[in-house]
Amino acid sequence: MPVIALTQEMGSLAKDVALRLAETSGLAVLRDEVVDNVAGRMQVAPSLIRRLREGKAGLVERLSTDKQQVALYTAEEVLAQAARGNVILRGWGATCLLRPVSHVLRVRVTRPFALRVGWLMEHLGTDDRQAAENEVRRSDNAHIARMNAQFGVSWGDPLLYDVVLNTERLSVDSCVEQIVQLAQRPEFQETTESRAVLEGLALGARVRAALKSQPATRDVDVQIEARDGRVVLAGLVASDEEKQDSERVASTVAGLGKVDNRLQLMTVSRRFMHSKT
Numbered sequence: 387m388p389v390i391a392l393t394q395e396m397g398s399l400a401k402d403v404a405l406r407l408a409e410t411s412g413l414a415v416l417r418d419e420v421v422d423n424v425a426g427r428m429q430v431a432p433s434l435i436r437r438l439r440e441g442k443a444g445l446v447e448r449l450s451t452d453k454q455q456v457a458l459y460t461a462e463e464v465l466a467q468a469a470r471g472n473v474i475l476r477g478w479g480a481t482c483l484l485r486p487v488s489h490v491l492r493v494r495v496t497r498p499f500a501l502r503v504g505w506l507m508e509h510l511g512t513d514d515r516q517a518a519e520n521e522v523r524r525s526d527n528a529h530i531a532r533m534n535a536q537f538g539v540s541w542g543d544p545l546l547y548d549v550v551l552n553t554e555r556l557s558v559d560s561c562v563e564q565i566v567q568l569a570q571r572p573e574f575q576e577t578t579e580s581r582a583v584l585e586g587l588a589l590g591a592r593v594r595a596a597l598k599s600q601p602a603t604r605d606v607d608v609q610i611e612a613r614d615g616r617v618v619l620a621g622l623v624a625s626d627e628e629k630q631d632s633e634r635v636a637s638t639v640a641g642l643g644k645v646d647n648r649l650q651l652m653t654v655s656r657r658f659m660h661s662k663t
C-alpha cells in the first residue's frame with residue numbers, strides 16, 4: 387500500500403510528476419478533498435481555505451479564522467488518506483505529518499526560480515515577468531511561513547525528504563521512474579510497526595480534531611498519544627470538568643478502544659493568586 391508524499395512548489399512540475407506517477411502506478415492523487423472537508427468542518431467557503439493556504443487572504447480573513455483549527459482538520463484528513471494507502475499526497479504538509487512513518491516516501495520536486503517564473507508566465511499567457519516573479523515569491527513565502535509556524539521546520543531543508551528531484555535536469559518521466567524504483571526498495575515497504583505508527587497518528591489526529599470541534603474542550607491543550615486503538619491523554623487542565631469533558635469527547639471518536647485519562651489538575655499557587663489581585 388504505497389504512500390508517497392510530494393511537495394507543492396509553484397512551477398516545479400510537481401503536479402505533472404504526481405499525475406504521471408498516478409497513471410503509471412495506479413495510485414490515487416489527493417486533489418480537493420482536503421479543502422472541501424476542512425471547509426465543511428469549519429462551515430466556511432472552500433475558497434477561504436485556498437486563500438489562506440496561498441497567502442492571498444485579506445487581513446480580516448486572517449485574523450478571524452482559527453488557524454489552529456485549519457491545521458488540525460487538515461492533519462486529520464491527510465493522515466486519514468495516508469491510512470487508506472495507495473495514494474499520492476501533494477502538499478498540505480504531508481512530508482512533515484508523515485515523517486514518523488517509515489514506509490512513506492517523501493519527495494521534494496524543485497526547479498530553479500527563473501524556470502518556475504517562466505512556467506507561470508507561459509501558464510498565464512503574460513509577458514509581465516515582474517508580476518510573475520512576485521507571484522512565485524508570494525507563494526514560496528506562504529509555504530515557508532506555514533511550514534515554520536505549523537511544524538517548526540525550514541521548508542527547503544533537504545533532511546525533510548528522502549529524495550530531492552530537480553526538474554531542470556530530470557524530465558517528468560525520469561522523476562517518476564526514480565520515485566517508482568525507490569518506492570519498491572525494502573526501506574519503504576509497509577511493516578506491522580510502520581502501519582501501527584500511521585494508524586496511531588491518524589487516531590491521535592481524529593481525537594485532536596474532536597476536542598477542537600466541541601465548545602467544552604475547544605481550548606484544552608493536552609498531549610495525545612495513540613497506539614493500537616488506545617489513546618493516552620496527558621498534561622494539565624484547569625478543572626476537573628475539563629478533565630472529564632476531554633475523556634468524554636475523546637471516547638466518542640470512532641474506532642477508539644480505550645482512553646487512558648492521565649490529565650492532572652493545574653495547581654494555582656498563592657503567589658499567582660496574589661499577582662492576579
